[in-house]
Structures are given as C-alpha cells and as structure tokens.
Amino acid sequence: MDIIVCLLLFAGLFFFTGGAVGILRFPDFYSRLHPAGKLDTLGLLLALIGLALFNLHHFSLGTLLTSLKIILIAVFVFLASPTATHAIVDAGVRAGLAPWTKGEKRR
Amino acid sequence: MDNVFLYSGLYLAFLMLLSLYRPLFGPTVVDRMIGVNAIGSKTTVLLILIGLIFHRVEMFVDIALAYAMLNFLAVLAASRYFQKRKGLYDEALFGKD
Amino acid sequence: MIWQLDLAILTLVVIAGIGAITVKDLLGAAILFGAYSFMMCLLWSIMGAVDVSFTEATVGAGASTVFFVAAVFRTTRRTKD
Amino acid sequence: MWKRESHLLDKKEQKNLRTGDLGNSNKGRPAIENPQSRRLFFYPFFLTFIIMCGTWVVLSGKFDPFHLSLGLISCGIVAYLSCDLLFPSPKIRGLLGQWARFARYIPWLMCEIIKANLHVTYLVFHPRMMELIDPKIVKFRSKLESDLALVTFANSITLTPGTITVSVSIDGDFKVHAIDKASGDPLPGAMEANIAKAFGEV
Amino acid sequence: MKIIGLIVAVLTGALLIYGTVDFPGWADPASPASTHLSPHFIEKTMEETSVPNIVTAVLADYRSYDTMFETTVIFSGGVACFILLRIFRRKEPSDRLYRHVLTGATIRVKEGGKIPLDSDDFERIDTLWTPHDLIIKTVCRLLIPFIQLFGLYVIAHGHHSPGGGFQGGVILGASIMLLAISQDLRTAVQRMREKVDALLSPTGVFIYAGTGALCLLLGLNFMDYSALASVLYVDPVTARSHGILIVEIGVGIAVMATIIWIYNNLSSAGKYDEGL
Structure with a gap:
C-alpha cells in the first residue's frame, strides 16, 4: 500500500518538476503554457490520488469522506485548470503577443 | 512515511522557488500569470501534505478546497483585464472578431 | 511547526514580498501580491494556525487580488517613479 | 426576482x-x-x-x-x-443517459492525457528542445452542436497532446495552438467522435 | 527621497526586531498568555460552550465584542467605498452599445441619441466589449453553485472545522464576483441588486448586535448566549453553541454583502454600468 502511495506521489512530483523546468526553458509565452497547463494538472491529480489512498489507511467513514473531498479537489481542478489556461491564452492574444516561430531567438 | 511527506514538501517548496522566477522576471505580465498559476497548483498539494504531517487532514482539506476555488477566480480576473483593456474592441465592433 | 518547511516557505515569502514592491508594472505587482498571499497562507498553516490560514486563503487569494486588479483596471497601469 | x-x-x-x-x-x-x-x-x-x-x-x-x-x-x-x-434550459429528459455515456468517456480521456503528458515531459527534458518544437496555430471547424459538448471538447484539447485551445466561437470554429507538428495534425480526429458519442450527437 | 524611505524602513524594522528580544520564548509555559487565559480556554471551552473548535468559541463567545466591532469595521469599509466612489449624477457615457437579441446585430447609440429603453429586443453590452467567451461562461456557470454550497458549508461548520462566518462570507461573495467576471457586471447586479447589498450588509451587523441585545433583554449580560436557552428551548450550554452559530450567520451575511458591494463600486468606478 505504502509503495503504491509513494509511486503515485513521486510520479506527481516528477510531472511537477517537468512543469517547473518547462516554464523556465520554453522560448515564448504560448509554449510556456503547455507545461504549465498540462503537467501541473496531471501532477496534481496523481499526487492527490496518492494522498487520498494514504488517508484510507485507518479505514472509517470519516477518512473515506476526507478522501472523497480530496478527490473533489482534483475534479474541481480538472474543470478549472484548462479554463484558466484558456483564459491566459486569450489574454495573451488580446494583449497582442505574437507566437514564437522556429528559428527566432527566445524571449 | 512522515519523512517521505516532509521531503516531498521540501522538494515542492524548491519547485515553487523555480516557478517564482517567472513572476519575478517574466518579460510580460502574462508570463507572471503563468508562474502564479503554477505556484497555486503546487500550493494545493503542499497544504494537504502539511495536513498529513500533522495527522489532521480533515482540517487542511477545507483550506485546500477553498484555495483551489479562489485561485481560479484570481487568474480569471487578471486575464479579464487584458480582454477589456488592450482588447481589440474597435475591430470587434465592426464584426471582424 | 515543521522547521525545515518553515524556513523554506519563509524564504519564499521574503522573495515574493520584495518582488511585489519592486515591480514597476502595477498589474504585475497585484499578481505577485497574490503569490505572496499564497506563501503567507502556507506559512500560517505550517505554524498550525488553521483559522488564520483559512482567512488568508480566502481573502488573500480570492478577494484582495480581484480588488487590486479591479482598482488597476480603473487607474493607470504604470507607477510614476 | x-x-x-x-x-x-x-x-x-x-x-x-x-x-x-x-x-x-x-x-x-x-x-x-x-x-x-x-x-x-x-x-x-x-x-x-x-x-x-x-x-x-x-x-x-x-x-x-x-x-x-x-x-x-x-x-x-x-x-x-x-x-x-x-440547468439553463428546463429540458432534462435524457440527462441521466448523457451522464452515463460521459462517464464512459473519462477513462479514454485519462489515457490520452497521460500519453500527452509523457510527450510534453520528453520535450521539456530534451537537451535540444528548441529544435524539436515548432509552434503553430491550427484552425478547424467542429461539427459538435451543444454548448457543453463544445466546452468539453475545448477543455479536452487543452489537456491533451501539446495543444491549447485559443478560441472557440459559438458555431464551433476552433483555433488551436499546437507545440509541434505531430500533435497538431490529427485534430479534430478521434476525440471529436468520442465526444459526439458521449453527448449523443453522432 | 528613496534613500530616506529605505533608512526609515530599515530603522523601524531594526526596532521591531529589537523589541522581539523581550518576548517570551516560543511556546514558553511560563509566559503570561499561557498561564492565565489559555489554560482556561483549553480546559473549559468544551464544557462551557460545547464547541470543539476553541478558536471559534473565543472569537464569537468569549471575545464577541471584538468580533462585533470587526464586523462593524467591515461594514463601514463598504459604506466608505460607497460614499467615495458611487456617482449618482446621471452621466451617460458618450457611446452605448446595444445588441439586437433576435438577429445578433450590434448598434451604437451616440450621445443624445434615442436609446431603446426597456425593450426586450435589445440588450445592453459593454463599450469595452469582449466577444462571447463560451468556455469561461459555461465552466463558471457549472462551478458557481458548488462554490456557494461550499461557502454555506464553511459557515455552518465553524464549530467543528476551521472557518466560520468571515471565511464563508468571503467565499459566497467570491461566487457572485465570479459571475460578474465570467459574464458581465450587469448580470451579477441583476441577481444581487445594489439595494439588496446595501440592506443585507447592515442586516448582518444587526443580527450580531441584536443577538447580544436579546441576551440583555432576557436578563443576562450583553452577548451571554446562555440567556437564549429559554427562547430556543435547550439547555444553557447548547444555547451558547447555537448562539455562536446565529452570530456567525450574521457575520457571513454582512461580509458577503460588503464584499460584493465593494467589488461593484470598485470595478465600475461607481457607475454600476460596466465593470471588469
């Protein structure tokens, strides 16, 4: 049981690392959103599932409901995060940022 | 298991430090928004980790839930600023979208 | 009180705070202030002050950031100095 | 009131x-x-x-x-x-069936999301990342009808292979930012068909 | 000027840090705070008020004067915002935009032009109009009810988990703010009119103070909720717990209305017309 929890948690942390490094490395605003929007969402989902499983160690109605609440956070983030990403892209488009194309310098 | 959570939390704090580069030095405001959004999703996990370290998850879950909800609101408001202020509203008026 | 996490988050609070007052762009400052309030919320919850942390999470992340953005929306975006 | x-x-x-x-x-x-x-x-x-x-x-x-x-x-x-x-419209007939079909769509979506994320992670950690990526904007028109189906489609696009929805019009015109060629080409593809099935708009 | 500011800030900071030297140590059992007050609260709260969350009991029962005036401060903040920002003169913007609902055509009415007043065929749209954003509108529409329910949950469970009136009120207000951001200000104002805001905000303070005054009328001290036992038909300890809940509801209503009120005034610059 602990091993599964650790695996899920570390997978989540791995995707979080990808997100953080991606935000630093990618060349422009639009491509930076790809790691920020996707990797963070999946990392959060995996880490939260791991933690919810760990919380079920001492099984009772209370811990079950707490785990359900943790899952509720994940569901909420899954609805909200793509929307936030979309809103930021929209803001960038309206602010008049031109997308980076191949061969340009990074900004 | 507590040690695992503690070191995961420390690692998450380190990742937040990395993500904080964009809000601090990001060339445009929109880059800052990306960074803050990324920090927000890490904070949610870190709050639950702290709850597990204290063995009082049922308290910290509420904070994390409120947090996930309101972080979304702040990002939407900040992006709405651009849709309104530097929006291409004159062109939208004449139907060019 | 977990002193390792406490120190790490305290560093982040200081960095975010200094960033929020040095940025020239007011909207950027409002966004950084949001990040600062995330860190404060984490710091309170690490110290075990759950109610304060909850207040900081709701007011800092939600209401005050939106108020700042709304205020910047109605004024100019750059500081004078 | x-x-x-x-x-x-x-x-x-x-x-x-x-x-x-x-x-x-x-x-x-x-x-x-x-x-x-x-x-x-x-x-x-x-x-x-x-x-x-x-x-x-x-x-x-x-x-x-x-x-x-x-x-x-x-x-x-x-x-x-x-x-x-x-529930903006008072019509609720067939809502339960729709939810059941939607629940069957989720596992497929999760599978896609994990594949997509591995792809993006590969790009992020690749030392010569700048040569691999080739961002461009793809435009296409979707056949989906209802608002919810369009929004589900747009959010699924944002969550999966190297693509982010830039804008959706009410008639189903999509603008998508794709990070490299491989991820932008297969749109709308299988995902649209699956969503159409989930919302009963075959 | 900047250098003077820096010197002042550094000096003040140094003074404050110097002041902390006199503090008792972290979690020192001999410090004044943990010799008299804290043990009383920690030991007696459960048997005196039957509230597991000590912070809530201290805030809303033992130190309820403090919280009452905090609520009043929030209310006066809302009133100050209203007085400073609200513009009552009927000063129309030079251009107004209307959309014909049936055809989707947009018309622009110049200053002094004839405005299709109260016609159902036309709906007003913002001058800084943003096109119909389908994703944000739909997702926010789906999320708002759950946010509201969560806010009510936080108010109702202030006894058992962190939270209470203040936090729940902010969350409830945030849900209406989300509606205003995702659609437009007029939709949100139609759901929560200005008069409703302005009435609810003092109502919350009044519920708080009125509960206290009711205790006074029933023959005990101001804010001693055990007096409510005869009204609520419960024993005095449970009455204190219920009194705390009533007070929290008052705080929640006041905070929610004030937050929405401030947001409306701030984002529309007092015109209640077009907002962020």
Whole structure:
C-alpha cells in the first residue's frame, strides 16, 4: 500500500518538476503554457490520488469522506485548470503577443 | 512515511522557488500569470501534505478546497483585464472578431 | 511547526514580498501580491494556525487580488517613479 | 426576482430564438407567473437540490439531525439562487443517459492525457528542445452542436497532446495552438467522435 | 527621497526586531498568555460552550465584542467605498452599445441619441466589449453553485472545522464576483441588486448586535448566549453553541454583502454600468 502511495506521489512530483523546468526553458509565452497547463494538472491529480489512498489507511467513514473531498479537489481542478489556461491564452492574444516561430531567438 | 511527506514538501517548496522566477522576471505580465498559476497548483498539494504531517487532514482539506476555488477566480480576473483593456474592441465592433 | 518547511516557505515569502514592491508594472505587482498571499497562507498553516490560514486563503487569494486588479483596471497601469 | 438571461440558454434555443421558433422557451425568458413555466422551473430546482445534497454529504461528514437540517436549508438556498445556472434550459429528459455515456468517456480521456503528458515531459527534458518544437496555430471547424459538448471538447484539447485551445466561437470554429507538428495534425480526429458519442450527437 | 524611505524602513524594522528580544520564548509555559487565559480556554471551552473548535468559541463567545466591532469595521469599509466612489449624477457615457437579441446585430447609440429603453429586443453590452467567451461562461456557470454550497458549508461548520462566518462570507461573495467576471457586471447586479447589498450588509451587523441585545433583554449580560436557552428551548450550554452559530450567520451575511458591494463600486468606478 505504502509503495503504491509513494509511486503515485513521486510520479506527481516528477510531472511537477517537468512543469517547473518547462516554464523556465520554453522560448515564448504560448509554449510556456503547455507545461504549465498540462503537467501541473496531471501532477496534481496523481499526487492527490496518492494522498487520498494514504488517508484510507485507518479505514472509517470519516477518512473515506476526507478522501472523497480530496478527490473533489482534483475534479474541481480538472474543470478549472484548462479554463484558466484558456483564459491566459486569450489574454495573451488580446494583449497582442505574437507566437514564437522556429528559428527566432527566445524571449 | 512522515519523512517521505516532509521531503516531498521540501522538494515542492524548491519547485515553487523555480516557478517564482517567472513572476519575478517574466518579460510580460502574462508570463507572471503563468508562474502564479503554477505556484497555486503546487500550493494545493503542499497544504494537504502539511495536513498529513500533522495527522489532521480533515482540517487542511477545507483550506485546500477553498484555495483551489479562489485561485481560479484570481487568474480569471487578471486575464479579464487584458480582454477589456488592450482588447481589440474597435475591430470587434465592426464584426471582424 | 515543521522547521525545515518553515524556513523554506519563509524564504519564499521574503522573495515574493520584495518582488511585489519592486515591480514597476502595477498589474504585475497585484499578481505577485497574490503569490505572496499564497506563501503567507502556507506559512500560517505550517505554524498550525488553521483559522488564520483559512482567512488568508480566502481573502488573500480570492478577494484582495480581484480588488487590486479591479482598482488597476480603473487607474493607470504604470507607477510614476 | 431572478430574471433569466437569454445568453444562459444553450445554442439550439438561441437559434430557435433567432429564427422565431419560440416554442416552449417563451422568448428565452420564462416568466415565473406563467403556470407552465413554473412547472419548468421546478425540475431544475429539484435536480439541483439533489445534486447539492450529495455534495453536502461529502463535504459535511456529520450525520446528526442538526447538521443534516442545516444542510437541507443550505441546499434549498443554493438551488433557489442558482438552479438556472446549473440547468439553463428546463429540458432534462435524457440527462441521466448523457451522464452515463460521459462517464464512459473519462477513462479514454485519462489515457490520452497521460500519453500527452509523457510527450510534453520528453520535450521539456530534451537537451535540444528548441529544435524539436515548432509552434503553430491550427484552425478547424467542429461539427459538435451543444454548448457543453463544445466546452468539453475545448477543455479536452487543452489537456491533451501539446495543444491549447485559443478560441472557440459559438458555431464551433476552433483555433488551436499546437507545440509541434505531430500533435497538431490529427485534430479534430478521434476525440471529436468520442465526444459526439458521449453527448449523443453522432 | 528613496534613500530616506529605505533608512526609515530599515530603522523601524531594526526596532521591531529589537523589541522581539523581550518576548517570551516560543511556546514558553511560563509566559503570561499561557498561564492565565489559555489554560482556561483549553480546559473549559468544551464544557462551557460545547464547541470543539476553541478558536471559534473565543472569537464569537468569549471575545464577541471584538468580533462585533470587526464586523462593524467591515461594514463601514463598504459604506466608505460607497460614499467615495458611487456617482449618482446621471452621466451617460458618450457611446452605448446595444445588441439586437433576435438577429445578433450590434448598434451604437451616440450621445443624445434615442436609446431603446426597456425593450426586450435589445440588450445592453459593454463599450469595452469582449466577444462571447463560451468556455469561461459555461465552466463558471457549472462551478458557481458548488462554490456557494461550499461557502454555506464553511459557515455552518465553524464549530467543528476551521472557518466560520468571515471565511464563508468571503467565499459566497467570491461566487457572485465570479459571475460578474465570467459574464458581465450587469448580470451579477441583476441577481444581487445594489439595494439588496446595501440592506443585507447592515442586516448582518444587526443580527450580531441584536443577538447580544436579546441576551440583555432576557436578563443576562450583553452577548451571554446562555440567556437564549429559554427562547430556543435547550439547555444553557447548547444555547451558547447555537448562539455562536446565529452570530456567525450574521457575520457571513454582512461580509458577503460588503464584499460584493465593494467589488461593484470598485470595478465600475461607481457607475454600476460596466465593470471588469
């Protein structure tokens, strides 16, 4: 049981690392959103599932409901995060940022 | 298991430090928004980790839930600023979208 | 009180705070202030002050950031100095 | 007290509005005085109330009568204030079947998301990342009809292979930012078909 | 000027840090705070008020004067915002935009032009109009009821988990703010009119103070909720717990209305016309 929890948690942390490094490395605003929007969402989902499983160690109605609440956070983030990403892209488009194309310098 | 959570939390704090580069030095405001959004999703996990370290998850879950909800609101408001202020509203008026 | 996490988050609070007052762009400052309030919320919850942390999470992340953005929306975006 | 807004209605009804086919929707603003529309107000209210009760049980975790009655009052308040937000159109027939089909769509989506994330992670950690990526904007038109299907499609695009939805028009025109060639080409592809199946718009 | 500011800030900071030297140590059992007050609260709260969350009991029962005036401060903040920002003169913007609902055509009414007043065929749209954003509108529409329910949950469970009136009120207000941001200000104002805001905000303070005054009328001290036992038909300890809940509801209502009020005034610059 602990091993599964650790695996899920570390997978989540791995995707979080990808997100953080991606935000630093990618060349422009639009491509930076790809790691920020996707990797963070999946990392959060995996880490939260791991933690919810760990919380079920001492099984009772209370811990079950707490785990359900943790899952509720994940569901909420899954609805909200793509929307936030979309809103930021929209803001960038309206602010008049031109997308980076191949061969340009990074900004 | 507590040690695992503690070191995961420390690692998450380190990742937040990395993500904080964009809000601090990001060339445009929109880059800052990306960074803050990324920090927000890490904070949610870190709050639950702290709850597990204290063995009082049922308290910290509420904070994390409120947090996930309101972080979304702040990002939407900040992006709405651009849709309104530097929006291409004159062109939208004449139907060019 | 977990002193390792406490120190790490305290560093982040200081960095975010200094960033929020040095940025020239007011909207950027409002966004950084949001990040600062995330860190404060984490710091309170690490110290075990759950109610304060909850207040900081709701007011800092939600209401005050939106108020700042709304205020910047109605004024100019750059500081004078 | 609560005036219903025409832009909260879904697209089919707006189309009906435009073509003059008013039908039951009564110009998009069912007045509460009308007995028929009061009955139409009742179903969304009831459904919202039930969903909220389920959420309350998960949130609360206390089953003594005092807290349960507080929960019923809260659910009533929320259902009264926001039932037209959750169910903008009073038609609720076939909603359960739709949800069941939607639940079958989720595992496929998760599989896609994990594949996509591995791809993006590969790109992020690749030392010569700048040569691999080739961002461009793809435009296409989707055949999906209802608002919810379009939004699900747009959010699924944002979550999966190296693509982010830039804008969606109400008629289904998509603009998508793709990070490299491989991820932008197969759109709309299988995902649209799956969503069409999930929302019964084959 | 900047250098003077820096010197002042550094000096103040140094003074404050110097002041902390006199503090008792972290979690020192001999410090004044943990010799008299804290043990009383920690030991007696459960048997005196039957509230498991000590912070809530301290805030709303033992130190309820403090919280009452905090609520009043929030209310006066809302009133100050209203007085400073609200513009009552009927000063129209030079251009107004209307959309014909049936055809979707947009018309622009110049200053002094004829405005299709109260016609159902036209709906007003913002001058800084943003096109119909389908994703944000739909997702926010789906999320708002759950946020509201969560806010009510936080108010109702202030006894058992962190939270209470203040936090729940902010969450409830945030849900209406989300509606205003995702659609437009007029939709949100139609749901929560200005008069409703302005009435609810003092109502919350009044519920708080009125509960206290009711205790006074029933023959005990101001804010001693055990007096409510005869009204609520319960024993005095449970009455204190219920009194705390009533007070929290008052705080929640006041905070929610004030937050929405401030947001409306701030984002529309007092015109209640077009907002963020």
